[in-house]
Amino acid sequence: MADERLWQRDKAEFGSGTDASAGPLSERFVELTRLLLAASTPAQVLEQVIGAAYRVVPGADLVSITLRAPDGTFHTPVSTGEVALELDEVQYRAGTGPCVDAAADGSPGHVRSDDLSDEERWPDFSQAAVRHGFTAILSTVLVPEAKPPRLPGALNIYSKSPGAFDADAQDIALLLATHGSLALAGTSAVSRAELxxxxxxxxxxxxxxxxxxxxxxxxxxxxxxxxxxxxxxxxxxxxxxxxxxxxxxxxxxxxxxxxx
Incomplete structure (x- = not known):
């Protein structure tokens, strides 16, 4: 119980300006940094990022990564559940959705919907997500390539709880995506075809x-x-x-x- 209280306190204090450097969340990021430094391929980096997002972002029930090819097409190389592939693919076919919008040129950095059952921006995706029981999503831009054209991707976090993602969740997701982007830039070159x-x-x-x-x-x-x-x-x-x-x-x- 004591560990759980520390964990909940650390999540509440994260991003609030309070010093939580010794808390469980900070320890998670230290561990993630160690794992990312040890990763030798983009695939390993992406697996570590989605695993960390699933563990540390409050409300996360499903996580995926969106990557974009030079021809403009999207794909999902890793996820924590098979249903993410289906929901991401709905967006790729429609050409719109939080994953696609977060990975688009001129992206605002993150795209969020607190209640997909009342979402009008992406009707096809929203209906599919709600049908599978997911009612909120947060997508944060991810830059998987160190060299031009540096086509952005996205870290996508789904939740079964409406309003699950607040400003703190956005901060955590942004840090995860930043960690992932830097680690991807430092890995040995592995082509998209290999991924x-x-x-x-x-x-x-x-x-x-x-x-x-x-x-x-x-x-x-x-x-x-x-x-x-x-x-x-x-x-x-x-x-x-x-x-x-x-x-x-x-x-x-x-x-x-x-x-x-």
Whole structure:
């Protein structure tokens, strides 16, 4: 309980001008800095940034990174949950949304919506997000390249609670994005193609194991493919576990479920 009170106090004091240098949040940033300095590829940096955002930004339930290619297209190389890929993709197809707007030229630095159920700026994205249970979002600009044209990306933080992100959350997200941008600039050059290759490999592996889990549910529950996937997705959200991780557990340990 004492550690929890310190943690809550540190979050409340962060950005308020109070000295919280010895608090848990400051310790998180020290640890993040150490991990980023040890990272040797952009992929490792991005994984550390989204993991830190998920842990330290109050109200964060889902985190992703948006990157932009020289041809102007967007993609999501890393996220803390499969649903982020779908919600980010809705924005990429529409050409608008907090992720896209934060990563656009002339970005204000961050884009925020406190209640997506009443959001008029991005109707397609807002409806999709609310349908998945996410009602607030904060996107902060991220600069993943040290050399021109320095196309900006975005750190995207989703919440299931309306009004979850306040000025302190914005400050923390900005610091995370700044840490990430500096670390990316310091890593050895790894092309976007390599990032996409890594992401594609994980996506293929995830697709295979999700297919196995769907097959198990279809056989044992008499479900259709869509019904099996919906069950996996809902359970993933309820347990706050990545869909691929849940599917892997079911696929590798399904025999244990038969035991009385």
């Amino acid at each position: 996409e290759s890594s992401h594609l490999r994980r996506a293929v592996e995830s697709r295979d194991v999700i297919g196995q889990a769907k097959g198990i549910l279809m056989q044992r529950r008499g479900l259709s493919a869509d019904e099996a996937f919906d069950l996996l997705r809902r359970t993933s959200q309820d347990l706050n576990v990545k869909l691929a991780e849940l599917a892997a557990t079911l696929a590798t340990r399904h025999s244990e479920l038969d035991k009385p």
